[in-house]
Amino acid sequence: MKSKITQSLVERAPAPERGKSSLYADSEMRGFYLIVTPTKRSFYVQSLVNGKQVRTKLGDHPAMDAKQARDAARKTLVDMRGGANPNEERRKARARGITLRGALDLHLAAKPLSQRTKDDYRYNCEQYLADWLDKPLAELGADRAAVRERHRKITEKHGAPSADSVFRVLRAVYNRGLREHPDLPPNPTTNVDYHGLRRRKVDVDAERLLAWGKVVLGLNPVRRDLHLFMILTGMRRTSVCEARASELDLGARRLHVPKPKGGAARAFDLPLSGPLADLLGHRLAENPKLHRKSPWLFPADSKSGHVAEVAQHELDGLTGHALRHTYATLALQAGVPIAELKFLLNHAAGNVTMGYLNPTLDHLRGYQEKASTYVLEALGLEWTEGQWPPRLATTPAEAASINECEVA
Missing domain, CATH: 1.10.150 (DNA polymerase; domain 1)
Known part of the structure; x- marks a missing residue:
């Protein structure tokens, strides 16, 4: 409706029903409006700007009264008719x-x-x-x-x-x-000219792995199992250190990882091979003797209650993320296809086809078994089902020597 927008009108205009609004067009200044809703009374102007109708808000009552709104409307309408779009100006101001x-x-x-x-x-x-x-x-x-x-x-x-x-x-x-x-x-x-640093290469030659296998067995049992778990799964340090007993399902032979790199949206279930199931089962049995009521799979006397630092000078630099590299290399050598390896490492799909794939845990577990067997062999370790920890493998020469002693 048309009416001169005065302070009296602003204050006395009846509030419309919920969900509706009333529009008052000023009878003296074309393009100046008052819009009344059940909760607000607001001043607007509307005009053509470069051939397009543009409406913009001046302010709300009582922060702005009718006289202030009229003065602002007069100036804004002049600017709009000159080609200035106040909505665009506000947007640019927010950007600035x-x-x-x-x-x-x-x-x-x-x-x-x-x-x-x-x-x-x-x-x-x-x-x-x-x-x-x-x-x-x-x-x-x-x-x-x-x-x-x-x-x-x-x-x-x-x-x-x-x-x-x-x-x-x-x-x-x-x-x-x-x-x-x-x-x-x-x-x-x-x-900026980025340096484009290359991904670090990890040396996994046979002698280094055999030496690592011997040394790791002599570590504190919790740290021994943590390092072995990392090289047998390639899991990232934080996910391993923060793994909880409540996330382990030995019956289904899987470990749920709720917050890997990328957050909860990248949560996944890790399939457990026989050696991995024995390793974690051993930790469940032994942890209460060392750290009573600890919720962590790899507990420690630290502020967090779990192992937080994985550096281990005895292991010659083959710790932490280097073990992820090592697992990936050895799993590939064991015959694990790249597609399955990406799922085991929880890497992003990377392409449309990978995004379609959703293999079962049983399917992936078969490849995890294959990788575990190969990794333990590369480390010179022998695992017997149902037992943990593994022991150093007997070389052919050592076996022959043992046989000679038995014959004698």
């Missing part, structure tokens, strides 16, 4: 206002990341880009030379791997901000 910290929060809230990954993102930003956290992304995007220079300085002070890691985080965070605010400048990390 989002900071690196805001984009980081947006990115972490939008993606199903594990807490560890979120902590890594925050660490990289707070440790290396602290002075940029409250800087608008628009400023970072406009100063591409400064972004490239920061990468160079981090490389110089902390090394190439750290620099590339920090800037991969910055690239992802800026891209998330750019999706939210398309008016931002292009991602400035495209001006």
Whole structure:
């Protein structure tokens, strides 16, 4: 309805029924409106902008009264008829206002990341880009030379791997901000020359593996089994250290991994071979003697209650992620196909065809058995079903010597 929009009208206009609204068009200023809903009274203007009808909100009552709204409407309508779109201007202002910290929060809230990954993102930003956290992304995007220079300085002070890691985080965070605010400048990390470090190669020659097998049997039983579990599964350090007894189903011969790399969205069940089932069964039986009522499969006298640090100087660097590399190499040599190996390692699909596949645990367990047999043999260890730990294998020469002694 048409009526002069006055303070009296704003205050006395009847509230409509729930779910409905009433529109009052000002009788003196074309394009100036009051819209009344059951909960709000808001001022709007509407006009043609470059041939298109555009409506924009001026404000709500009582924060804005009728006189203030009329003054704002007069100015805004003049600008709109001159070709300015206030909605676009607001959007650009929001884009200019989002900071690196805001984009980081947006990115972490939008993606199903594990807490560890979120902590890594925050660490990289707070440790290396602290002075940029409250800087608008628009400023970072406009100063591409400064972004490239920061990468160079981090490389110089902390090394190439750290620099590339920090800037991969910055690239992802800026891209998330750019999706939210398309008016931002292009991602400035495209001006960075990444070092492109190659994935570390792990030496798995026969002598080194045999030496590792001998040494690992002499470790503390919990750490012995932890390292053997890692080389027999290729599981990542955090997932192994945080494995709980409640996630183990020995009857079904599987271990549920609820929060691997990638968070809960990447949760999976690990099929257990015979040796793996015996290893974990042994831990269930022995752990209460060492750590009463511990929920962890690999308990320790640490703040967390489980093994947290897997470094072991006796094992000559073949620990942690190096064991994941070792497992993958040996499993492939054992005849495990690449497709099944990717599932056993819980790697992302990588292509459309892999995304279609959903093999059963029984199918994967057969290949896990094959891998376990090959790995234990490479380590020079013999496993007897139902027993743990394994023992050093007897070489042909040693067997012949034993036979000679028995004959004598």
